[in-house]
Amino acid sequence: MGLPSEQLKLLVQRRDLLIDIADGVTDRRKLASRSGYSQSTVYRALKNLADADLLNEHYGHYELTDIGDQLFGHVQELYAEANVLNEFDGLTKGPELSVIKPCVFKDATVVTTERHSPNKPLEPVCQLLTATQR
Incomplete structure (x- = not known):
């Protein structure tokens, strides 16, 4: 199992793939076509996520592990909070x-x-x- 900081780094780096997996797209070929990355890039990212115990792989299909699901939930919450803060900041700024x-x-x-x-x-x-x- 990877260190939590390594796992979080991978989750943030590959957030776009994980969003698709969380939404039910599990096939690595579909993930590659949806992401716009090359298949080798997606396959390598999926392998890294699986090696860090964030994903389970079964015949080319992927799902979040329990720890991957929990950590990814936290990452999504942080992104949501950051978006709210950015929107609020934009509303409160006056002219430069x-x-x-x-x-x-x-x-x-x-x-x-x-x-x-x-x-x-x-x-x-x-x-x-x-x-x-x-």
């Missing part, structure tokens, strides 16, 4: 600070991407703008 430009208005304060200074009126700038408009 690099695209916000400082703006100058009469009697306004300076706001830049590096620093917010609400207590610094722009009186000298306002005087200059007023002088050039005359």
Whole structure:
């Protein structure tokens, strides 16, 4: 039996194949055609997963072992949580600070991407703008 860290690494690396196996596709030829990988790549991956006690092989058909099923369930949960966090992160992000430009208005304060200074009126700038408009 492989070490749990080795098993998890294999599960993450070959997650796409394991999703198909968990969904009931067990034939290695069908797994190869569905994955888009070469048959030799899929066969080698299946052999590595079987050698790590994550899959059982029976005449070219594969199924998750009990430990493989449990660990793969955890991997799927982690992917689901990561997707939720990524979606939430996308909802909470505002505009990129690099695209916000400082703006100058009469009697306004300076706001830049590096620093917010609400207590610094722009009186000298306002005087200059007023002088050039005359």
